[in-house]
Amino acid sequence: MEIEDLIIDDRRRGIFRVHRSSMTSVDLFRREQGQIFDRCWIYLGHESEVEHPGDYLRRTIAGRPLFLVRGKDDQVRVFLISCTHRGALICRRDAGNADVLQCFYHAWSFNTNGKLIGVPGEDAYGPYFDKSELGLKQPPRVESYRGFYFVSFNPYVDDLVTYLAGAKDYLDLIVDQAEEGMRVIRGSNKYTMKANWKLLVENSLDGYHLVPTHQTYLDYISSLGTDDSGQTAASRIVGTAKALGNGHCVIESPVRNGRPIAHWHPLFGEEAREPIARVRQRLVEKYGEERTHRMADTSRNLIIYPNLVINDIMAITIRYFEPVAPDHMEVTAWHLVPREESESMLATRLDSFLTFLGPGGFATPDDVEALESCQAGFRATETEWSDISRGMLSPAKSTDELQMRGFWRQWHANMQGLSHTDVQDGPVTETEAVPALATDD
Incomplete structure (x- = not known):
């Protein structure tokens, strides 16, 4: 079945139906990851969970391991947990407080600003080895509203308040x-x-x-x-x-x-x-x-x-x-x-x-x-x-x-590569669907 046929939305007759393959299909599940979870704002955590400098919490968001941390400068930042050396997870606990986050595999160490500050045996690397290039990576977008932090892996997503x-x-x-x-x-x-x-x-x-x-x-x-x-x-x-x-x-x-x-x-x-x-x-x-x-x-x-x-x-x-x-x-x-x-x-x-x-x-x-x-x-x-x-x-x-129906109409639009739709009941308008923002791929 084609994606556009997964929903029957007959606003004149008052009939709305969802095909149940949307709940069972592996292919549709994979498409959701790319069309929804890789493009929307996704909730990460609340500012009160990292109240003091050095506080961090670990979450899995849209399949990716992330952590939220408050630095010594009192700024809250979000990083992908993967060590830039060989990929091991930096945070080994769901929450804690630390000045330095060290990878257990080869002991590369990062501060709460995400900078690589320690490499055992650094003298074994060549003259072009630059620690400043190997800090922890951040999601493309991080914003908060009233203490609620969200991340998006889409650099072109609307700002959080608009979203x-x-x-x-x-x-x-x-x-x-x-x-x-x-x-x-x-x-x-x-x-x-x-x-x-x-x-x-x-x-x-x-x-x-x-x-x-x-x-x-x-x-x-x-x-x-x-x-x-x-x-x-x-x-x-x-x-x-x-x-x-x-x-x-x-x-x-x-x-x-x-x-x-x-x-x-x-x-x-x-x-x-x-x-x-x-x-x-x-x-x-x-x-x-x-x-x-x-x-x-x-x-x-x-x-x-x-x-x-x-x-x-x-x-x-x-x-x-x-x-x-x-x-x-x-x-x-x-x-x-x-x-x-x-x-x-x-x-x-x-x-x-x-x-x-x-x-x-x-x-x-x-x-x-x-x-x-x-x-x-x-x-x-x-x-x-x-x-x-x-x-x-x-x-x-x-x-x-x-x-x-409001949820499902947005889901249906996203699955077809559209970013917005008219989620209300009532007659379909000319602005029902707006093309998704262009990406650089």
């Missing part, structure tokens, strides 16, 4: 909740799924599955004293869905189960009621009631295309997933919190995070089972298409699928 499009406003809503800035809690949750990475994109934006898939969690919350008792898919108050441009999408819903940021719930205990009220009052004084309502009383699941999800629900989770094969991904999740939060409120937030979003929580095992079940179902190749048409001809709700 973020409407997602930028939602990052602002998250970061502005804190008085002294946000920080990532040390440690992470890591797990794998035997499923295609795009299934997790869909799932992270899918309000439709909440009641049938996570009923156990809703029953648990109801037992603690909330008005969710007896909720059904038909009666539950739903939120809205938006496509934000460039494949970024979001769902927003009213907060019902409490959030440590300015929305109390019985599960937090009476001692948390007053501190939460003080947080809310501070937000109102600084931002006004309308913006505070969006911050405190509205939850959001945000996808930053292609593979970063930020869940700002009962806790704030940064979730990054690295595609490994058409049917395999590696997932890492971190917890983002306000710097000024008290120990007791932080404990409440962490408990909320692990209860729902942790690998052993109420939600994540359900979701893993659902996505792996989908991937297993794709082996029934005679059923060729997945339907993502819900809500296509009506105003989008969080239980509809506009947000997934």
Whole structure:
């Protein structure tokens, strides 16, 4: 099947379908690496994870080993980990602090600015051997927004703020909740799924599955004293869905189960009621009631295309997933919190995070089972298409699928060598597709 035929997007009839080979084909998976992960901005880490000079963290991004490090000059830099001598990995740990990073193979040493500063037996090299030519290599583009660092292997990619499009406003809503800035809690949750990475994109934006898939969690919350008792898919108050441009999408819903940021719930205990009220009052004084309502009383699941999800629900989770094969991904999740939060409120937030979003929580095992079940179902190749048409001809709700269509339209454009597309529902416009930026190859 030709790439242009992988998606049926009939906006007049309200039909949107995705061919399931997009989830199973090795050839398409390889094409994704070149057309998407080598060309877009990809999330690397948060500035708070390298807070002090010498702090570094190691990540695998778009299949490449990278590390983020803060130098003695307080500048944050990103380097490919591969030693410029024979290629061995420089960083042997996921995180740490060091003045010098030494390759264990032949002991070539680099400082936190990436310069080669030590070569054992350097006198064995000829007169034209120049250490200044052999420093650690950097990705073509590195930029940050509000503490979130991204890399791109495409030197011609739009600047990060332009790329973020409407997602930028939602990052602002998250970061502005804190008085002294946000920080990532040390440690992470890591797990794998035997499923295609795009299934997790869909799932992270899918309000439709909440009641049938996570009923156990809703029953648990109801037992603690909330008005969710007896909720059904038909009666539950739903939120809205938006496509934000460039494949970024979001769902927003009213907060019902409490959030440590300015929305109390019985599960937090009476001692948390007053501190939460003080947080809310501070937000109102600084931002006004309308913006505070969006911050405190509205939850959001945000996808930053292609593979970063930020869940700002009962806790704030940064979730990054690295595609490994058409049917395999590696997932890492971190917890983002306000710097000024008290120990007791932080404990409440962490408990909320692990209860729902942790690998052993109420939600994540359900979701893993659902996505792996989908991937297993794709082996029934005679059923060729997945339907993502819900809500296509009506105003989008969080239980509809506009947000997934926004992602898929961007994916489809990228896979055809286009950089932008009209990700909204509605009539196709003349600006639906714009050719990708030229490269030098």
